Amino acid sequence: MIVRDPTRPLRSTNVVLALGANLGDRRATLEAAVDDLRVTPGVIVDAVSTLIESVAVTLDGADESAPAYLNGVVLARTVLGPRELLAATSRIEDAHGRIRAERWGSRTLDIDIITFGELRQSDPQLTLPHPRAAERPFVLDPWLELDPDAVLPGLGSVAALRRERASDE
Known part of the structure; x- marks a missing residue:
């Protein structure tokens, strides 16, 4: 008898992934990470x-003295469950030299799951949607480039969130 994993969706789920890098050849690493996602x-x-x-963002806020980040967003679909997708993105980060020595520290690659369909969850492993996505222009701007009608579950229109953020800057 085959038993279905209850955390795996029956159909594909739309996901938004944010990628960033501020160490090494940032562009080459991000392009390779997208290629890795394509073959996952x-x-x-x-x-x-x-x-x-x-600008790099640390626990203490923006840090102009740290190496700048290069950021982008990927829209994708997956039949993986949220934790399976997290494991897959972590493997890609590791393959590109990601070291988790300092929270919010510099890194060769960071892949964040911003949304997983409409799923809203909060646990020590994975919070969805990403808890700080609405505060990050480097997530909102590239996301809006791909989907001007994007919605951040529980928070509303990404365009409206970006306008609110712009008025705070």
């Missing part, structure tokens, strides 16, 4: 934003 079983990449540069 159970993941279909639908769109990739242009890459934008942003």
